[in-house]
Amino acid sequence: MPTIYNNVCSGLCPASCRLKTHVQNGILTEVKGDPHDLYTLGRLCAKGYTLLESVYSPERVIYPMKQIGKGTNSWQRISWEQALTEIAKIIIRIKDEQGNLWPVCLDQSLGTKGVLNRSVEGFFNSIGLITKIIGSPCESAGSDALRLSYGSCKKPAPEDMLNSQLIIIWGGNPAVTSLHQMRYVFEAQARGAMIVVVDPIFTATAARSDLYFQINPGTDGDLALGIAKVLLEEDLLDRSFLENYTKGWPEFRSLLKRLDLKDLASRTGIPVSEITELARIYGGHKPATLWLGCGGQHTPTGGQNYRLINVLPALTGNIGIAGGNVHYFSKDIGDFPSVFTDLSATEAWNSQDKKELLEHRRLGTGGVASLRTLDPPIQLLWVAGRNPASQDPDSDKVKQGFREIPTIVVADLFMTQTAQFADYFLPVTTPFEAEDIVISCWHYGTAVNEKAIEPVGECKSDFQIIRELAAVLNRMTPGFSRFPVEREAAEWLDLEMQKLYPLLGIDHYLELAGGYQRVNLAPVPWQDKLFLTPSGKYEFPLEYSKVQGTPPFLNPSAVPGSSKVYPFRLISRRSSFLLNSQFGNSARLKSLENSSVILINPEIGRLKNIVTGDKVKLYNQLGELGFEAYLTPSVPPEVVVAYVGAESGGDGLNTLVPLAENDLGDVIMGVKGFSFHQSYVNLYKVIK
């Protein structure tokens, strides 16, 4: 009989599926969904069914390795002792030579969502002031939009969609990214709710909607303004909400009056009559909810556009009511302070060096290419749970940046594009090999990863790696790290979870193994209409403009970007079989779909004599990438569409995406987000 353990998928995904793991003789024999998971009902995704294979994948790196010459693929297996001693020596040398640790850089993200992951940053805090890559390539501009409008980024519980009479899915494709939430969408639809999708691409989600609007990419703010103008003109407003709970309405109203609906419509590509219809639908259904994806905010004015979309629930009083509001992300869980971030190196604050440092040096995400141009330049880069060579824009520059950094440490499962530039590869554990906790940012479900098997090979968790590194550092230079190396993972988890125990209704995290537990946050946000903005009211986007010191900017799509040389706008979409660059090496998933496929409108296919299956090259000023053509009327003629994480000949899609900030992200994260969907390309057919 197998022993059954409780686990949770730790990928950066809203579902955070609880798993039941079967183990026999120390080997995983089956991984399946936990039927008691109230969000997933025990149903996983295609990727989830390959988790077991990934643990035993022949491609997984299971010993510490040292590369003799960056990018040479000449690797030597070394012992942990050697790896950690050599790395520690470099860190100590940097401190001795430089007097501080700014030349040490941490680039960490959510390759795994385990709570113990935070220990890596905690460790670096414990050795001194370093350079940190901060910000998020993901949702940050949209999150800021909510923060500025409401004062905080909150969302309703997933099942609150069942209370909606209208669900507008805008700039997202949950048929790929949120399978389980689609269960609620279909159930709401069966109960009579209307499903509307706004997207430049006729996605799998759009195909299941009652009403689909194909919008010009990046003109979401124009459409929102158009809807708002019609709501105003046709008096479909909740005047009581506007008068009592908002700030800036009179000014915003006069702005709306000045706008020309025809002008807005022509930018969006959606006729005035259809915008009017959408406005009447939104104004005529209450409660109505908006489900915003990440896609719409990855444009130059994406943050402002999301602020303008968030005007709509305010105009109609769809805030703070069941079935209303906006489903985006919740930052509530992230607001709980971490015990790891409290760690700091006291001596850093009393530095005798003339270059006295008061804080960490912070660099925006995507900034790897500039690490060597900083003063002092980066000498050691530690990458954990990230793959910047694939996921950061302008990948060639990122790789060039890697070549120039003297020492790179990558902690990962597989030989990623980034790891190919590592000097030290430190093999990490899967969720089945070390204890941890995962909290969903979508449904707040909180689950424990029990250690089901011993780590394969010599793999160690990120936590265990930095804990041992701290010990090595202190052995070589007593007191170098203030990381409490004697503290076990279990004790850390208990400490880290203390603040959440009351909201989970438990006394110890091990109780999470007993069944589905969810952090008890309000299922409907803003019911008290007490907003967390400076004014305590919902704030119209005018305030944003004042804060930023710029005049009201209500022509959001008039940002230059189109190109005569590169006539096609490259938009990336999610694959069901990739999670960013993760899962890309699963043979089973690869057999389901060629990820390096490019969607082209048939009209363009005719012009360029390209048919489905043809080899084509996509190129622009940054580089060239090979794809397989797939002709589909689901994409507009001026747009070509590829998968996030697509790889071709060792290079990723982001080779063709310039590094360009969008307009928000810095309010919460300190740096702005990315305009992933502002890349222009041309293409040609490859003749054999």
Added chain:
Amino acid sequence: MINQKIFLVDPNRCLGCKTCQIACAVQHGLPPGVFLRKVELVELSGPAQIIKYYISTSCHHCANPECFRLCSEGAYRKLRNGVVVFDQAKCTGCGTCLGSCPFGAPIINPLNGKVIKCDMCYGKIEDHESPYCVASCPVGALKVIDAEDVKGMALDLKRRLPGMPRIEITQPSVRYVAVAMGQQIFRRRVPREGGRE
């Protein structure tokens, strides 16, 4: 009297996530790239509308199975509940059934050179459980029902959907919910510079 079990597929729910396809392959221990069920995209471009849906297909457990008729080894059987099962012990790997099935359901298992095909997880059905594919679908787009239940269902059920080949000779035991496409507002062509469309 056979009370045929049939797959009921709802294209209005199917997301194309292929979870059913993978769940089946993994839980049957098939090597990567070998599938007993496939999810395919159907996309038809009309004058005002795109018909677009995903469809999950495996062995249809036909009422008149050609595989059953043509197998010289008698490896195929049709159970009392209509499920077409296959006895690998009798299979010589001749491949006749592969050519006979209009739906490409039987395949050669590269692990042993013998035929393998969907058996509707009949052991599970007998235990009143769902097949792996049905149990894995995140949105309930796939079900197994009894043929006699079809008439009483409120749903508009079809034997085939737009874009599917008309193959009825074997009487496949599958029903589809009629595809419903919503209203689609495609972007108006933006005049290029100089006023040219």
